Amino acid sequence: MVTAQRRSESLQRAALAVSAVSGDALATAGITRPTDLGTVVPVLQIAPAAGPYTLFYLRGVGNFNGNALSDPAIAFNFDGVYVGRPSATTGFFYDIDRIEVLKGPQGTLYGRNATGGAINVITTKPRLNETSGAASVEYGNYNAVNVDAALNLPLGQNAALRAAGTFVRHDGYMRDGTDDQNDLSGRLSLRWEPSAAVSVNIVADAFRQRGKGQGGTPVALGIDGRPGYLSDEGKAFVATQPNLLLGQSMTPLSQTPFLHNNFWGVSATVDWRTALGTFTVIPAYREGSLNFRSDVPGFYIWQRERDYQGPGSAPDV
Numbered sequence: 001m002v003t004a005q006r007r008s009e010s011l012q013r014a015a016l017a018v019s020a021v022s023g024d025a026l027a028t029a030g031i032t033r034p035t036d037l038g039t040v041v042p043v044l045q046i047a048p049a050a051g052p053y054t055l056f057y058l059r060g061v062g063n064f065n066g067n068a069l070s071d072p073a074i075a076f077n078f079d080g081v082y083v084g085r086p087s088a089t090t091g092f093f094y095d096i097d098r099i100e101v102l103k104g105p106q107g108t109l110y111g112r113n114a115t116g117g118a119i120n121v122i123t124t125k126p127r128l129n130e131t132s133g134a135a136s137v138e139y140g141n142y143n144a145v146n147v148d149a150a151l152n153l154p155l156g157q158n159a160a161l162r163a164a165g166t167f168v169r170h171d172g173y174m175r176d177g178t179d180d181q182n183d184l185s186g187r188l189s190l191r192w193e194p195s196a197a198v199s200v201n202i203v204a205d206a207f208r209q210r211g212k213g214q215g216g217t218p219v220a221l222g223i224d225g226r227p228g229y230l231s232d233e234g235k236a237f238v239a240t241q242p243n244l245l246l247g248q249s250m251t252p253l254s255q256t257p258f259l260h261n262n263f264w265g266v267s268a269t270v271d272w273r274t275a276l277g278t279f280t281v282i283p284a285y286r287e288g289s290l291n292f293r294s295d296v297p298g299f300y301i302w303q304r305e306r307d308y309q310g311p312g313s314a315p316d317v
Contacts, residue, residue: 004100004120006109017103019044023096023124027136032146032168032183033090037119041101048214050301051292052087052261058103061116066297068305075106075114078121079203081267081284082111084309088263088288091185091207095150095164097124125201126160126191127152144170162189169211178215178257184208197273206264213259214296260291265309285310 002011004018011020019041029040034054038046045057049066056062056074063073065086076083078092099121106114130152138146150164165186172180187205194200267284290305 002098002100003122004102004118019101019103021099021101023098026093026096026099027148030146031093032166033093033181036093037099037101041099043103044101048296049086050294050296051213051259051303052090052209052290054086054089056089056116056119058101058117063115068303068307071113073113073115075110075118076121077110077118078265079123079201079267080120080269080280080282081265081286082113083286085288085307087261087290087305088286088307091183091209091263092121092123092205094148094166094185095124095162095187097122123187123189123203124150124162124164126162126189128160128191128193129154129157130160140170142171142173158194159190159192162191163187164189172212172215174215176212176215178212180211180213182209182211182259184210199271201269202266203268204264204266207262209259209261209263211259212257213292213294215257216296257293257295261289263288283311 001008002014002018002020003009004014004016011018021037021040025040029036031037031040034056035046035048038044043059045060045062047055047057049055049064053066055064055066056072056076058074061073063070065072068085068087070086071084072086076086076089083089099119102110102114102118102120104117106118110118131154133149133151135149136147138144145167147167148164149166150162152160152162154160163186165184167184169182170180172178185205185207187203189204190200190202192200192202263286265284265286267282267286270281272279286307286309288305288307290303290307293300293302295301
């Protein structure tokens with residue numbers, strides 16, 4: 001069952017191209033961040049950019065949105081809430097009910113930033129009258145640690161609370177320690193059904209991202225046939241010819257890349273079922289604080305950014 005067209009229906013009867021992946025399948029495949037989704041969803045290409053930015057392409061359609069001044073062409077939605085910044089699309093991949101990937105233009109139902117399609121992340125809702133929990137611990141090479149836990153608690157007959165969290169880390173795959181991961185996420189969900197016609201779901205989540213971030217492979221370069229190269233581990237650019245425009249040698253790249261990013265948000269989904277149909281209201285607020293240094297774009301970048309998304313908020317970049 002999917003809700004790709006804003007209503008619950010069978011995936012086999014949905015009148016659009018959509019791929020759905022269950023939460024169990026995501027856990028089995030070890031999906032912990034957006035760049036891993038391309039391994040389980042056909043025609044979805046995902047590439048990391050500088051720092052925390054992620055580039056999505058569906059059927060080859062997308063946008064290079066690796067900075068704070070551009071919008072994506074693939075709409076990323078978390079429990080029905082559009083995530084407005086391409087730097088804030090990670091930290092959601094745990095205790096998931098399913099992920100829906102809609103292929104092709106989706107502007108009618110998902111707005112202007114859905115030229116190439118949309119990605120919907122739907123979390124596991126609290127279950128009424130049920131006490132349950134689950135936990136898993138994984139360890140692998142590069143000192144990889146993946147810890148997931150979830151707990152469901154009933155609050156009387158008409159309400160339930162669900163808490164979930166994850167911690168994922170591993171050492172860098174590059175010799176300079178980059179391409180590492182150090183993520184900590186938590187989520188608290190409340191479900192309340194005061195009557196058969198009304199249901200309220202409230203979700204609050206927080207995500208902390210640390211580490212060095214994306215790395216790059218050194219490549220040989222040349223300027224007008226004269227040698228230039230990225231030094232070992234991509235720490236500095238060395239060229240035998242000064243920059244003709246600036247009159248000086250090119251600035252060395254960062255020797256200390258890092259990620260120091262924090263995100264949090266709260267949203268509610270209120271459904272009122274009537275004879276005319278179901279009316280849904282989804283108020284939400286999200287905030288992100290970014291501070292990262294990277295040289296993955298091929299030049300030195302140090303970005304500090306604070307974003308607000310919600311009623312009455314304005315971006316502060």
